[in-house]
Amino acid sequence: MRQRESVVFTIFFPLILLMIFGSVFKNTIAPGVTFSQYFVAGMIASGLVNSGFQQLAIVIPLERDFGSLKRLRGTPMPVAxxxxxxxxxxxxxxxxxxxxxxxFGVAFFGLNLPTSAGKWFTFLWLTLLGTATATVLGIAFSIVPKSGRGASAIVSPIVIILQFFSGVFFVFTQLPSWMQHVAAIFPLKWLTQGMRSVFLPDSFTSQEVAHSWENGRTCAVLVAWLVVGLIFAIKKFRWSN
Known part of the structure; x- marks a missing residue:
């Protein structure tokens, strides 16, 4: 039941935020770019982190508390x-x-979908790589909460802070420089920037820190975090308390 509720919340919460922010902030933040268009790109990136990192880092400790993982390991089913x-x-x-x-972005907030095969390809590899990275990081971080009951109190604030720092809710270059530097360490900033390269016109690069989309660097950062998360997930994962 808890896992089902978590999945439903994870799916619909970004949509609720889009409806709220998109309805309140209707201004244009750059030529041909509304806040809603900017926000959709951030919400998609944030949704990948919510689905992978946040959901697993909360659900796995709960399953560990209930003894589900310990019982599962005792069955003939492969651990994988x-x-x-x-x-x-x-x-x-x-x-x-x-x-x-x-x-909803197209129907209610004027979102322009990509028109080139190149941008759709970028969207595909960003989604797959971002999902893989968020998933292994969620599994790895699931060892941090001491109990399932306190997992949400540990994980959720981290995700919310990273969302504010990574340009999900605000134009990234309008944030203080120290926030930008902190955000650049973590994958959400790069995933959000990558999604902007898909859904916003190339003219918006003038609003980016490097005045380019830096998709190559985005790929490198996500791969690095994927490797780090995979190592920790393999070495530190616990089946019981």
């Missing part, structure tokens, strides 16, 4: 099946989020 199942859950949740966000 558990992680494959979690990955499939993240993919399903992420897919539903993207469909809803794009649908």
């Amino acid at each position: 099946s558990y992680f494959i199942g979690k990955a499939l859950l993240v993919i399903a949740s992420m897919t539903a989020q993207i469909v809803l966000l794009l649908g």
Whole structure:
């Protein structure tokens, strides 16, 4: 039940935020770019982090508390099946989020979908790499909460702070420079910037820190975090308390 509630919340919360922010902030932040268009790109990136990192870092400690993981390890089912199942859950949740966000963005907030194959390809590899990175980081971070009951209190503030620092809710270059430097360490900033390269016109690069989309650097940062998360997930994952 808790996992089902978590999935439903993860899917619909970004959509609720889009409806609120998109209805309140209707201004143009750059030539041909409304705040809603900017916000949709950030919400898609943030949704990947919510579906992977936040959801797993909260649900896995709960399952550990209930003894589900310990019982699962005692069954003949391969251990890898558990992680494959979690990955499939993240993919399903992420897919539903993207469909809803794009649908509502186009229908109600004037979102312009990419018109070139190159941008759709960028969207595809960003989504796949971002999902993989968020998933392994969520599994790795699940060892931090001491109990499932306190997992949300630890994980959720981290995600919210990173959203504010990474240009999800505000234009990134309007944030204080120290926030920009902190955000550049973490994958959400780069994932958000990558999604802007897909959904915003190339003229918006004038509003970016490097005056370019830096998709190559985005890929490198996400791969680095994927490797780090994978190492920690393999070495530190616990099946019981």
